[in-house]
Amino acid sequence: MKKFLYGLTACLFACTPEINYEAPESLDDLRVLIISEGQFGYGTSSLTSLSYDGTVEQDLFRRINNRPMGDVAQSATRIGDLLYVPMNNSKKIEVMDYKTFESVETMPIDEDVIPMYVCHLGGDSIALTDQKSNSRLMIMDINHGSDRKMMRRSFFLGGRSSQMVMHNNKLFVNGDNMSVYDLDNITSQGRRMLKKKDDVYIQNADFSKPVVDKNGRIWALGYWQLICIDPDTEETLVELNLIDLKINSRRSALDISPDGKTLYFNSARRVYTVDVDNPTVPDAPVIYPQRDDQRTVYNMAISKENTIFLSEVLYGSLSRSRIYEYDLQGNEIRNFRAGIFSHGIYFY
Amino acid sequence: MRKALISGSLILSLFTAKSQTGLVDVDLEDVIVTADMKKRDEAAAGTKVTRISHDDIKTNLTKSLSEILLESSPIQIKSMGQGALATASFRGASSSHTQVMWNGISLNSPQLGNFDLSQVPIYFVDDISLYHGGSAQKEGSGALGGSINFSNEAYYGDKPSGSVLLEAASNETYTGGLNLKFSKNGFSSATRAYYQQSENNYRYLNKVFSNVHTYERRKNADYKQAGIMQELYYKTRKGDMLSLMGWWQADNRSLPQSIIVYDMAHEKNNSRNLRTMVAYDMKRKNHALKFSAAYLHGSMEYTRSFGEMVPDTSNNINSSMIAGADYTYSGFKNIILSGILTYRHDKVESDNYISSKERNTVNATIAASWRITKKLHIDARIPLEWNDETYFARYNVSGRYRLIDEWLTLKASNGYNYRVPTLNDLYWNPGGNPYLKPEKGFSSDFSVMTEPTFGTTHLKLEATYFYMNIDDWIMWVPKGNGYIWEPVNFNNVISQGIEFAGDLKFATGKISHIFSGNYAWIRSVDNSYRQEGTQGKQLPYIPRNRWNAGYRFNFNDKLRLHYNASFTDARFTSADESYQTEAYISHNAEVGYNMKLKSKMNIDFSVKADNIFNAYYESTQYYPMPLRMFWGRVIYSF
Numbered sequence: 001m002k003k004f005l006y007g008l009t010a011c012l013f014a015c016t017p018e019i020n021y022e023a024p025e026s027l028d029d030l031r032v033l034i035i036s037e038g039q040f041g042y043g044t045s046s047l048t049s050l051s052y053d054g055t056v057e058q059d060l061f062r063r064i065n066n067r068p069m070g071d072v073a074q075s076a077t078r079i080g081d082l083l084y085v086p087m088n089n090s091k092k093i094e095v096m097d098y099k100t101f102e103s104v105e106t107m108p109i110d111e112d113v114i115p116m117y118v119c120h121l122g123g124d125s126i127a128l129t130d131q132k133s134n135s136r137l138m139i140m141d142i143n144h145g146s147d148r149k150m151m152r153r154s155f156f157l158g159g160r161s162s163q164m165v166m167h168n169n170k171l172f173v174n175g176d177n178m179s180v181y182d183l184d185n186i187t188s189q190g191r192r193m194l195k196k197k198d199d200v201y202i203q204n205a206d207f208s209k210p211v212v213d214k215n216g217r218i219w220a221l222g223y224w225q226l227i228c229i230d231p232d233t234e235e236t237l238v239e240l241n242l243i244d245l246k247i248n249s250r251r252s253a254l255d256i257s258p259d260g261k262t263l264y265f266n267s268a269r270r271v272y273t274v275d276v277d278n279p280t281v282p283d284a285p286v287i288y289p290q291r292d293d294q295r296t297v298y299n300m301a302i303s304k305e306n307t308i309f310l311s312e313v314l315y316g317s318l319s320r321s322r323i324y325e326y327d328l329q330g331n332e333i334r335n336f337r338a339g340i341f342s343h344g345i346y347f348y
Numbered sequence: 349m350r351k352a353l354i355s356g357s358l359i360l361s362l363f364t365a366k367s368q369t370g371l372v373d374v375d376l377e378d379v380i381v382t383a384d385m386k387k388r389d390e391a392a393a394g395t396k397v398t399r400i401s402h403d404d405i406k407t408n409l410t411k412s413l414s415e416i417l418l419e420s421s422p423i424q425i426k427s428m429g430q431g432a433l434a435t436a437s438f439r440g441a442s443s444s445h446t447q448v449m450w451n452g453i454s455l456n457s458p459q460l461g462n463f464d465l466s467q468v469p470i471y472f473v474d475d476i477s478l479y480h481g482g483s484a485q486k487e488g489s490g491a492l493g494g495s496i497n498f499s500n501e502a503y504y505g506d507k508p509s510g511s512v513l514l515e516a517a518s519n520e521t522y523t524g525g526l527n528l529k530f531s532k533n534g535f536s537s538a539t540r541a542y543y544q545q546s547e548n549n550y551r552y553l554n555k556v557f558s559n560v561h562t563y564e565r566r567k568n569a570d571y572k573q574a575g576i577m578q579e580l581y582y583k584t585r586k587g588d589m590l591s592l593m594g595w596w597q598a599d600n601r602s603l604p605q606s607i608i609v610y611d612m613a614h615e616k617n618n619s620r621n622l623r624t625m626v627a628y629d630m631k632r633k634n635h636a637l638k639f640s641a642a643y644l645h646g647s648m649e650y651t652r653s654f655g656e657m658v659p660d661t662s663n664n665i666n667s668s669m670i671a672g673a674d675y676t677y678s679g680f681k682n683i684i685l686s687g688i689l690t691y692r693h694d695k696v697e698s699d700n701y702i703s704s705k706e707r708n709t710v711n712a713t714i715a716a717s718w719r720i721t722k723k724l725h726i727d728a729r730i731p732l733e734w735n736d737e738t739y740f741a742r743y744n745v746s747g748r749y750r751l752i753d754e755w756l757t758l759k760a761s762n763g764y765n766y767r768v769p770t771l772n773d774l775y776w777n778p779g780g781n782p783y784l785k786p787e788k789g790f791s792s793d794f795s796v797m798t799e800p801t802f803g804t805t806h807l808k809l810e811a812t813y814f815y816m817n818i819d820d821w822i823m824w825v826p827k828g829n830g831y832i833w834e835p836v837n838f839n840n841v842i843s844q845g846i847e848f849a850g851d852l853k854f855a856t857g858k859i860s861h862i863f864s865g866n867y868a869w870i871r872s873v874d875n876s877y878r879q880e881g882t883q884g885k886q887l888p889y890i891p892r893n894r895w896n897a898g899y900r901f902n903f904n905d906k907l908r909l910h911y912n913a914s915f916t917d918a919r920f921t922s923a924d925e926s927y928q929t930e931a932y933i934s935h936n937a938e939v940g941y942n943m944k945l946k947s948k949m950n951i952d953f954s955v956k957a958d959n960i961f962n963a964y965y966e967s968t969q970y971y972p973m974p975l976r977m978f979w980g981r982v983i984y985s986f
Binding site: 067 | 555556557558559560606608609610611612654826880881882921922923924926927969970
């Protein structure tokens with residue numbers, strides 16, 4: 001009876017019980033990191049890891065830091081030993097150790113922007129893109145040990161901006177258009193819009209990742225086209241018309257093999273390749289896995305082992321994505337669940 | 349027999365006239381004894397009913413209906429915070445499966461299907477009853493989970509009565525209320541006015557933005573609420589009652605954002621609601637008849653503004669006309685028969701619809717109540733509904749068997765119910781799905797109850813098992829990459845659970861004590877195969893466990909103390925149970941002193957502390973509720 005009364009009293013007067021998440025035992029041997037947007041507005045962004053031994057760990061950030069990562073994680077960029085993850089509906093960048101995922105810092109962004117992608121400009125500087133229709137390109141200071149202001153400057157681009165690549169001291173920025181800046185003059189005055197061969201601006205490069213091939217040339221998906229740019233002259237060298245393959249930057253991803261020789265892009269589950277030295281429109285996909293489900297490819301990436309990763313989501317649901325890995329013959333190597341709307345696929 | 353007839357008549361009839369005399373002997377399980385003809389218990393014999401005590405109502409006069417239900421009932425309340433949207437769900441069902449009735453009129457929005465309980469100040473309420481279960485409601489469909497019934501009572505005192513209320517709270521909430529009642533020659537009037545404004549800038553601990561937990565003050569949560577209610581009653585010499593009621597209310601509120609997102613825009617909701625009704629109750633020998641009509645009009649303006657930019661605005665206007673007649677015949681031995689016919693016309697004009705939409709609903713119900721023996725009572729109802737050229741039928745059978753006098757009573761009910769999609773489900777642009785099917789399914793429950801009395805000690809315990817099986821459950825899910833949502837019919841949801849409720853009342857001299865408590869265990873699972881990893885998982889925002897417990901101390905009707913604790917278990921926020929918001933316990937206490945001045949004049953002082961132990965908690969994930977808060981109140985009454 002006494003025990004019951006003590007228990008009842010403790011129960012009645014206890015304060016709020018807290019959830020303590022269990023951190024993974026080991027994160028050595030990491031191979032792949034999956035960034036999931038989560039459900040818009042619900043703060044369910046997450047990180048999922050795949051180790052070389054096949055171990056999958058879910059929801060790493062929350063389990064390690066005992067708090068949610070934020071709302072709509074968009075991408076991850078490694079700078080030194082740190083990982084920078086912009087959260088576009090929380091208007092912040094989560095900075096964490098790239099191996100342990102322990103939070104190092106949270107960088108709030110007090111601007112009316114939708115932060116998307118980070119690119120390291122060298123030293124203490126990063127560039128941050130914005131998904132707003134009249135987006136800003138932001139130059140920020142990551143020397144968070146000092147009192148220096150984080151936001152150095154920002155300027156409007158007149159359209160959306162997304163993925164970036166830095167090459168030969170130039171910053172190439174994809175967005176509604178494709179633009180380039182000299183590293184020492186990333187300003188609105190220093191912006192140069194890239195054009196196709198017919199002298200028309202490159203359009204709708206917004207969601208695709210610009211990649212650098214073994215020859216140091218820049219490749220990007222544009223409006224139904226695959227485009228190659230000479231980073232020195234900033235002229236378009238190659239234009240492949242992909243309209244028959246139903247490929248454009250809004251629904252397809254672009255990546256490149258680890259040796260920089262082969263480009264990969266997809267139309268749903270069809271994954272095509274192009275040789276960077278002999279670019280022609282491919283006749284058939286290199287892989288075309290067929291499954292009887294209603295999932296849709298949300299992103300594609302090429303691993304360091306030259307295997308193909310597809311992130312597939314089920315539209316019209318709140319459930320988790322499934323990640324598939326294929327070899328170049330189209331054989332499924334593995335599949336595993338990740339977070340909700342998994343978009344980022346990064347390799348260690 | 350006379351008792352049985354009177355009792356049965358009152359159980360079943362929505363419109364049965366009941367006079368103040370002659371009801372004292374009826375079974376209190378069946379009716380609420382009041383002077384008000386309009387107020388009656390519609391619940392069938394086997395239905396589980398929770399009545400909120402008048403002490404709880406008195407303690408929470410400046411709170412909303414959602415707040416009192418959270419403290420005093422086992423149902424689940426999902427709230428965005430004080431003054432913000434709050435909805436209720438029964439037994440693992442959704443908020444749109446809860447019918448909210450004001451004096452017998454459904455207030456559920458034809459657009460949303462649910463009702464915002466934060467819009468009901470307890471100051472405007474005299475009585476609150478909850479009917480648990482999918483077929484407890486006598487008229488109208490949709491109450492798959494249950495219904496909340498709040499009502500007003502006519503005043504027939506010798507002298508005018510009234511009160512003035514003033515209250516202030518630590519989150520800069522200020523409340524004023526006025527209540528005037530009088531009656532003469534069968535005529536009765538009650539006027540209530542209420543105003544509450546709040547900066548609502550309470551403190552909370554932000555544990556989600558970064559690793560550094562910081563105390564912050566809630567922003568953009570301010571609101572103003574003003575309302576006036578007028579009741580007029582006229583009772584004829586034959587006992588007929590004419591009732592006229594009008595309730596106007598204005599709510600202007602900012603919409604605070606989730607603390608996991610950072611939106612620099614400001615959102616506001618301004619709503620105006622006018623609710624009117626007229627009813628005439630009459631009884632002649634074995635015949636009872638009631639005619640009623642109501643008109644509801646609501647407008648809601650939503651604005652989203654950012655800096656100097658022109659704000660985005662959308663408007664939604666709802667209007668409903670309801671007319672009904674209810675006839676009861678009690679001329680047969682032990683059997684009461686009744687029939688109800690109601691017509692409802694809903695019209696919605698919304699900037700979010702392509703064009704305005706209307707809905708016509710006709711409901712016809714036939715019912716029988718048979719008191720087979722003194723101990724056994726059975727009710728049966730068959731409501732038929734015509735809804736924009738679609739016909740539906742449902743049924744409910746329930747019974748109560750008093751096995752061992754007040755020591756052991758068994759109750760059971762079974763029924764088939766449905767809910768038609770709301771107009772938003774069908775026509776919202778973008779996302780509305782005109783091909784949705786109605787939700788439908790069976791529900792059953794079984795209760796065991798004991799209610800012994802020992803001298804001045806009264807004990808009531810009730811345990812209930814319930815089971816619901818709902819097909820074509822409607823749920824909004826993201827379309828595409830989640831920016832647009834659409835409603836879909838899920839295959840099947842099964843909800844079952846156990847509820848316990850108890851009260852212990854006793855007095856020692858001038859001191860009275862009341863202990864009360866509720867506990868609910870609910871397993872409400874998605875049985876569809878639409879999404880990977882969600883089969884057999886608990887539905888979002890349905891806690892598996894919920895309990896509350898309270899103690900009231902009263903000394904000579906002067907000094908009083910009330911202590912209440914309520915626990916809500918963790919609630920999953922995703923369909924695959926991978927995300928959840930934490931469980932919480934909230935403790936509240938009130939001390940009050942009633943000072944009698946001269947005849948019937950009183951001044952009542954009270955101080956209340958909410959969330960005494962400063963617990964961080966959320967009702968909706970990432971919408972933090974206040975840390976410890978204090979309220980001070982004075983009421984002058986005569």
